[in-house]
Amino acid sequence: MCPPGERELRERKNDIELFERVDPLHRNASHPALCIKKYTRIVDNVTPDMVRTRAALANAVAQLYSLLDSRPEVPFVTKSKFLWDRLRSVRQDLSLQAITDGFAVRLLEEMVRFAIMSEHELCEDTATVANPDGHNSHLNVEQLAKTLTSLRHMYDDHAQRGISPGEPGAEAEMFAYQLLLRIDSHGRYNVERREMLNDLRSAHLKVLLSPAGAYTRSHFRSTWACFAPFRST
Numbered sequence: 085m086c087p088p089g090e091r092e093l094r095e096r097k098n099d100i101e102l103f104e105r106v107d108p109l110h111r112n113a114s115h116p117a118l119c120i121k122k123y124t125r126i127v128d129n130v131t132p133d134m135v136r137t138r139a140a141l142a143n144a145v146a147q148l149y150s151l152l153d154s155r156p157e158v159p160f161v162t163k164s165k166f167l168w169d170r171l172r173s174v175r176q177d178l179s180l181q182a183i184t185d186g187f188a189v190r191l192l193e194e195m196v197r198f199a200i201m202s203e204h205e206l207c208e209d210t211a212t213v214a215n216p217d218g219h220n221s222h223l224n225v226e227q228l229a230k231t232l233t234s235l236r237h238m239y240d241d242h243a244q245r246g247i248s249p250g251e252p253g254a255e256a257e258m259f260a261y262q263l264l265l266r267i268d269s270h271g272r273y274n275v276e277r278r279e280m281l282n283d284l285r286s287a288h289l290k291v292l293l294s295p296a297g298a299y300t301r302s303h304f305r306s307t308w309a310c311f312a313p314f315r316s317t
Contacts, residue, residue: 085144086119087133094122102158103151103166120144123173127180135177138187145174145191149198161209161219164202171195172227175234184238186247192235193254196261199228225265232262243288256294259287 091114094100098111104120106113121136121144136144148167155163175195178188206219239255242248263283284292 085116085136085140085147086114086121087136088116089133090121091116091119094119101166102162103155120147120170121173121177123169123176127176130180135180138183141174141177141191142187144170145194149194161206161217164206164219167198168202168224168227171198175231179234184241189235189238189242189254192231192238193258195231196228196235196258199224199231200261203228228261229265232258232265236262240286253294255288256291259283259291 095112095114100111100114100119102108104114104118105111106115106118127134148170151163151167152160174191178184178191202219203221203224207221209215209219211218211220235258239258266279266283
């Protein structure tokens with residue numbers, strides 16, 4: 085779940101997170117069954133030992149989500165921050181290896197649901213000067229938007245090849261989230277009528293007519309009315 089070289093380096097630097105420690109009180113000792121690769125912004129000279137196999141990624145994700153039902157003494161915000169970083173690293177490994185099949189789609193769909201759950205649970209625990217350890221809503225929504233965009237590209241690619249890669253109905257669910265995100269106000273994620281129209285215009289008909297698509301459209305009746313003439317073209 086974590087390259088040995090990274091784990092050893094982090095042990096020397098006392099950079100082992102709470103959920104990776106053999107002893108909760110010591111930051112310098114982990115184990116292959118606990119340590120999970122961190123996200124790094126800059127990746128240079130990537131070698132095979134730096135990226136994880138599908139099996140390793142699947143194990144890492146399972147380990148991460150298992151934390152949500154364990155360690156009840158640890159605040160959810162602490163768990164969320166750890167998962168936020170490690171899931172971002174999973175996305176990075178998928179991208180580095182150009183993995184875009186059903187395996188990747190399913191992982192990203194779960195990441196979207198987790199990001200939304202975190203936003204719901206922690207929306208009143210926002211990081212401030214007085215509460216620096218709180219939830220960073222902007223960063224969470226930013227990664228949610230990026231994950232949804234990646235999913236949209238994967239869905240379109242699979243559709244061109246006549247493949248249905250995700251769970252039944254999941255594409256419509258993700259489309260609904262992406263459209264609803266357009267009315268958010270996190271930084272640059274403000275209402276953009278043009279973006280909503282582009283989303284609607286490029287969506288597959290089965291998605292628009294699905295229960296999730298219909299529910300979402302009900303929140304944008306005026307926009308949908310303006311968009312209707314374009315459907316015929």
